[in-house]
Amino acid sequence: ETGVTQSPTHLIKTRGQQVTLRCSSQSGHNTVSWYQQALGQGPQFIFQYYREEENGRGNFPPRFSGLQFPNYSSELNVNALELDDSALYLCASSTGQGTDTQYFGPGTRLTVL
């Protein structure tokens, strides 16, 4: 069974640029959640996709957007990057049930200069 994978591992961008992060969900999972973890903080919920539809969003501006594909993999897009967007971005896959565990990928470290 393949776990959750994310790409790229590290990324360096400059302010104002756009970035796309990718996540492959675990086999059998139809839900992907994205979290932002700033340095020294706990992960913060960005949004969740369930069967290709957005299923909830945290307190993040519209320049954070996403997609989920028919194979349930997902992308996180961030436009007009700001310095504060520098963080570890984690995706987690699950079956979408409340009692189910969310399985996290290793994350993408984004640095905005």
Added chain:
Amino acid sequence: AQSVTQLGSHVSVSEGALVLLRCNYSSSVPPYLFWYVQYPNQGLQLLLKYTTGATLVKGINGFEAEFKKSETSFHLTKPSAHMSDAAEYFCAVSTTSGTYKYIFGTGTRLKVLA
């Protein structure tokens, strides 16, 4: 609204000593509670979870946690610390309807002294 508070951003214990990491939650409905561990430059790994049933939950690597509704707590313990336990630990509460998102605490960094 749900929230999680982790008391102590840094905890140091000697190898072989008891590990106690504190987590208090706020929730208007019965919560689902989780503990995750994060090693440097890695993602989050589930240690254990409480959904319903037995309030003492056993997890991986010898960790366990007890759900105490009256104290709104879900503290993580391990009888004897090992050097490999040094990591960051996060407590999380899951919403129980609608979007099943996690709300995390700010984390506790555990240091194990030889």
